[in-house]
Amino acid sequence: MSIPLIIVGYSAAFLLAFSLALILFIIHLRVIRGAHKHKLDQISEDLETEILMAMSAKEDDKALEVAKKYSGYPTVLIQVLTEYMHTISGSERDRLRQIYTHGLQKRLLRDIGSRYTHIRLRAIRPFVMFAEEEDFPVVMQLIQEKPVIRLAVIDGLSSIPHPSMISRLFKAFAESPDTDLRAYLNVMHSMGRRIEDQVGQYLQEPLPATKLGVLIELVGALPLPQQYLPVLNFADHTDKEVRIRVARSLGRLNILTKDVRDTLLKLAGDKAWEVQAQAFKSIGRLRIEAGLESLKSGLFSPQWHCRRNAAIALSGLGEKGKRLLKRTSEQTEDPYASDMARMILEETEYFQAT
Amino acid sequence: METAFNILTILILVYFFLLNGFYFLFLLLSMFGIYHYRNITAYVNYKKLFLLPQVKPISIIAPAFNEANTIIESVGSLLSLEYPQFEIIVVNDGSTDETMEKLTQRFNLKKTTRVFRRVLVSRAIRGLYSSSSHPKLVVVDKENGGKADALNAGLNVSQYPLFCAIDSDSILEKDSLLKMVRPFLEDPEKTQAAGGVIRLSNGCRVKSGQVVSIGLPRNSLARFQIIEYFRAFLGGRLGLSMLRSILIISGAFGVFRKDTALACGGYRTDTIGEDMDLVIRMKKYLHEQKIPYRMHFIPDPICWTEAPESLKTLTRQRNRWHRGLIEVLLHNRTMLMNPRYGVTGMFAMPFYVVFEMLGPLIEFTGYLLFAVSIALGLINTPFALLFFTLAVILGIMLSLFSILIEEYSLQKYPKLKDVLTIILYAILENFAYRQYLAWVRFKAYFDFLQGKAGWGEMERKGFKKTD
Structure with missing residues (x-):
C-alpha cells in the first residue's frame, strides 16, 4: 500500500x-437534557411547596432550612425566589429575603465578579432585586457596564428597588458622562413613577442639556404629571433637543392649563422644524383649538413631518379642523399640503365610518 | 500533459481542504457564538425590552407575487407579532392569481390616499389600501416589477426608521422582531442590519398564523433542504457574522436601517440577488463614508418558510440563487481585495468569489478529473474511491455538527425520532442530492452567460393547518 493511500484510509477511518x-x-x-430538565422541574416543584410552608411558619428556622437545603441548586432557587418576589408583597417578602441571604447572597456576589458573562447575568437580576444599602456601589458599577449587563440591571431594578437606590441612581446620573445617558434613560424608565420626586429635584439642578433632555423625556414617557411646571421652564432653552422634548412631554402629560397651551403655541412657531412638528402633535393630542392657525401654517410647511403632524392634529380638532383640512385639500397652490390634507381626511373618515 | 494534470489535481485537492477547513472554522465559531448567545439571552427578559422607551418602530415590508395560497396565514402571522409599534406593508406586485382579492376580502381593505415620499423609483402604484379591522396593515397594489421593485415601493410607503424585509410566504414567530431588534437597542449607533434564522415549514402545522407543532415533512427533497438550512444558518452565517464577514441577510427575514438603505439607493431592480446586493452596497457605502457599523446574525429569531418539494421548482430556485450570487459579486467586484473595504473587501468578498461562486465549477472539474484519471489509469482506483469516501464523510460531519448546534441551541424538533431521521438524511444527501445541486449550480453559469434573468415560478402548497 502506498503512503497516500494509507493517509487517506486512516483519515477516512478517523x-x-x-x-x-x-x-x-x-x-x-x-x-x-430531557432527564436533567425533568429533575429540575421536580426540584422546582418541591422548592415552591417548601417556600410556601416557610412563609406561613412563625419561626425563621424553616426559611433557613429551605435556604440550606436548596443552596446547591442556585438556578432553581433564583428562578423561584424572583418569581415569588414579583407575586408576593408585604412582610412575607422578608422570608424570601431570609432565604436569599442564607442560600444565595454569598454565591451571587462571587458570581457577579466572574469572568463569564452568563454567570454574571444569572446573578445580577436577583442581586439587584434583593439589594440592600451596602450593595448599592456594586449595582452602580454594573450600570456602567456593557449593554447586556445593563439590561439585566434594568430587569432587576424594575421589580422592587430599595427606596434609597433611586437617589443613588440619580446622583450617579448627574455625575456620569454623556455616553451612558441612554442606559440611564432605560434604567430610570423601568423604575416607573417611583422616580417622580427625584426627577423634579434634578430638573432644578444646573445640568447639561443632554441630561435635562433625558429627564424631560421621562416626564412625558412615564408620565410624571406633577412635573409639568418645571418642564415649562425649559421651553426657551437654547438647545433645540431640549425644546423638542418639552413639546413632546407636554403633549403626553395630558394636562391642559393656560401655561401649557401658551407654551405649545409658542413652540409651534419655533425656528426649528423638529420642535414645530412635536408641538403640532401635542396641540392635536390636547385638542387645543387656539392652535388652529398654527396648525394651518404647519400644513403648508416645507417639512413632511410638520405637514403630517399638523394635519393629524387638525383632524382631532372636530368640525373646525376638518373644514380647514377640506379647504386645504381643495386648494391647488400647494399640492403637498393638499395631498396631506386629503390623505388624513380620508383616513379619519374611513376609520370613523368603520 | 501529465504534469499539468497533476498540478490541476493538486490544486483541486488544496481547494477541497481549504474549503472544508473554512467550513469547519465557521462551525467552530458558530458553536462558540451559539453557546455565548444562549447563555446571555437565557436571562434577558424580552417583555422588558418591549417597555423600553428606546425601542424603534419597524415597517415590515412583504412583497407578494401570486401568493394566494399562503398570503392570509402569513399576514395573520405578521399581525400577531409582539412588538410595541409596527406597520405591515404588503406589496402586491401585480399578482395574476387571487392574492389581492383574498387580502381585500379577509382584511376588509379599502382604497386610501396615503401620502408618501417617492425616494426610490418603482413601477406604478395602482392603489394603496388600508384595513378597517387591522389599522397596522397597508396593502400596496402595484404593477409587476419584481421583488426588488416591490420592496422599493414598500420602502417609499413605509414610515418608520427600521424596516424588516420578509417574504410574504413566510411566518414569523411571535417574539422574533423583539429578538431581532436587540442589537439595535444595545448598540443603536453602529447596528445597521440584522438577520435571523430561516426554517422550513414543510411538515409543520400552522394555526392562526403561528406554527403550533413542528414536524418533519414526508417529502425527501424538503428533508434534505432542512439539513442545508441548518448548515447555512446555524453553521455558515453565524460563523461569518462573527468574523464580520456576513454578506447575505436573507430576503426572507432581515431588519435594516432605512436611512442607510435609502442612502444606497434601496434595492437594485436589475438583479435577482437583491438581498445580498443590498447588504454589500450598504457595507460599501458605510466604508466609503467611514461610518463604523455592525451587521448581526442572530441565531434565535425564527422565520418559517415553505421549501420546494418538486425537483423542478428546487432546480429553478437553486439556479436562480446561483445566478444572483454571480451577478451580485461581479457587480460589486470593485470591493474585491480592496483594503478600503476592510474585512469585507479582503476576506468576505474573496471567500464568496472563490468558494461560493466558483465552488460548483471547481467541484465539477474535480469530479471530471477523477473520472478521467481513473479511466486513464493516472490515479490509483482504490485511492480515488477512498478519497471520495473521505469527502463524503467530511460532508456528513459538517452536517452532523450543524445538527448538534441545532440540538444544543434551539432543539425545535420535539421527537428523538425526527432527529434520527435528519441524521439519516444528512448521510443520504451525499449520494446524488449534493451532486445534483452542484450540477444545477454549474449550469447556472451558462444561464448567467446567456443572460437568463427570470425568477421562475415557485409552486406553493400552502401551510398545513390544524383541525
Missing part, C-alpha cells in the same frame, strides 16, 4: 469514527 461519536453525542445530549 473521521468515520468521529462522525459516529457525534451521532451518539447528539442522541446522548437529547436524552441527558
Whole structure:
C-alpha cells in the first residue's frame, strides 16, 4: 500500500469514527437534557411547596432550612425566589429575603465578579432585586457596564428597588458622562413613577442639556404629571433637543392649563422644524383649538413631518379642523399640503365610518 | 500533459481542504457564538425590552407575487407579532392569481390616499389600501416589477426608521422582531442590519398564523433542504457574522436601517440577488463614508418558510440563487481585495468569489478529473474511491455538527425520532442530492452567460393547518 493511500484510509477511518461519536453525542445530549430538565422541574416543584410552608411558619428556622437545603441548586432557587418576589408583597417578602441571604447572597456576589458573562447575568437580576444599602456601589458599577449587563440591571431594578437606590441612581446620573445617558434613560424608565420626586429635584439642578433632555423625556414617557411646571421652564432653552422634548412631554402629560397651551403655541412657531412638528402633535393630542392657525401654517410647511403632524392634529380638532383640512385639500397652490390634507381626511373618515 | 494534470489535481485537492477547513472554522465559531448567545439571552427578559422607551418602530415590508395560497396565514402571522409599534406593508406586485382579492376580502381593505415620499423609483402604484379591522396593515397594489421593485415601493410607503424585509410566504414567530431588534437597542449607533434564522415549514402545522407543532415533512427533497438550512444558518452565517464577514441577510427575514438603505439607493431592480446586493452596497457605502457599523446574525429569531418539494421548482430556485450570487459579486467586484473595504473587501468578498461562486465549477472539474484519471489509469482506483469516501464523510460531519448546534441551541424538533431521521438524511444527501445541486449550480453559469434573468415560478402548497 502506498503512503497516500494509507493517509487517506486512516483519515477516512478517523473521521468515520468521529462522525459516529457525534451521532451518539447528539442522541446522548437529547436524552441527558430531557432527564436533567425533568429533575429540575421536580426540584422546582418541591422548592415552591417548601417556600410556601416557610412563609406561613412563625419561626425563621424553616426559611433557613429551605435556604440550606436548596443552596446547591442556585438556578432553581433564583428562578423561584424572583418569581415569588414579583407575586408576593408585604412582610412575607422578608422570608424570601431570609432565604436569599442564607442560600444565595454569598454565591451571587462571587458570581457577579466572574469572568463569564452568563454567570454574571444569572446573578445580577436577583442581586439587584434583593439589594440592600451596602450593595448599592456594586449595582452602580454594573450600570456602567456593557449593554447586556445593563439590561439585566434594568430587569432587576424594575421589580422592587430599595427606596434609597433611586437617589443613588440619580446622583450617579448627574455625575456620569454623556455616553451612558441612554442606559440611564432605560434604567430610570423601568423604575416607573417611583422616580417622580427625584426627577423634579434634578430638573432644578444646573445640568447639561443632554441630561435635562433625558429627564424631560421621562416626564412625558412615564408620565410624571406633577412635573409639568418645571418642564415649562425649559421651553426657551437654547438647545433645540431640549425644546423638542418639552413639546413632546407636554403633549403626553395630558394636562391642559393656560401655561401649557401658551407654551405649545409658542413652540409651534419655533425656528426649528423638529420642535414645530412635536408641538403640532401635542396641540392635536390636547385638542387645543387656539392652535388652529398654527396648525394651518404647519400644513403648508416645507417639512413632511410638520405637514403630517399638523394635519393629524387638525383632524382631532372636530368640525373646525376638518373644514380647514377640506379647504386645504381643495386648494391647488400647494399640492403637498393638499395631498396631506386629503390623505388624513380620508383616513379619519374611513376609520370613523368603520 | 501529465504534469499539468497533476498540478490541476493538486490544486483541486488544496481547494477541497481549504474549503472544508473554512467550513469547519465557521462551525467552530458558530458553536462558540451559539453557546455565548444562549447563555446571555437565557436571562434577558424580552417583555422588558418591549417597555423600553428606546425601542424603534419597524415597517415590515412583504412583497407578494401570486401568493394566494399562503398570503392570509402569513399576514395573520405578521399581525400577531409582539412588538410595541409596527406597520405591515404588503406589496402586491401585480399578482395574476387571487392574492389581492383574498387580502381585500379577509382584511376588509379599502382604497386610501396615503401620502408618501417617492425616494426610490418603482413601477406604478395602482392603489394603496388600508384595513378597517387591522389599522397596522397597508396593502400596496402595484404593477409587476419584481421583488426588488416591490420592496422599493414598500420602502417609499413605509414610515418608520427600521424596516424588516420578509417574504410574504413566510411566518414569523411571535417574539422574533423583539429578538431581532436587540442589537439595535444595545448598540443603536453602529447596528445597521440584522438577520435571523430561516426554517422550513414543510411538515409543520400552522394555526392562526403561528406554527403550533413542528414536524418533519414526508417529502425527501424538503428533508434534505432542512439539513442545508441548518448548515447555512446555524453553521455558515453565524460563523461569518462573527468574523464580520456576513454578506447575505436573507430576503426572507432581515431588519435594516432605512436611512442607510435609502442612502444606497434601496434595492437594485436589475438583479435577482437583491438581498445580498443590498447588504454589500450598504457595507460599501458605510466604508466609503467611514461610518463604523455592525451587521448581526442572530441565531434565535425564527422565520418559517415553505421549501420546494418538486425537483423542478428546487432546480429553478437553486439556479436562480446561483445566478444572483454571480451577478451580485461581479457587480460589486470593485470591493474585491480592496483594503478600503476592510474585512469585507479582503476576506468576505474573496471567500464568496472563490468558494461560493466558483465552488460548483471547481467541484465539477474535480469530479471530471477523477473520472478521467481513473479511466486513464493516472490515479490509483482504490485511492480515488477512498478519497471520495473521505469527502463524503467530511460532508456528513459538517452536517452532523450543524445538527448538534441545532440540538444544543434551539432543539425545535420535539421527537428523538425526527432527529434520527435528519441524521439519516444528512448521510443520504451525499449520494446524488449534493451532486445534483452542484450540477444545477454549474449550469447556472451558462444561464448567467446567456443572460437568463427570470425568477421562475415557485409552486406553493400552502401551510398545513390544524383541525
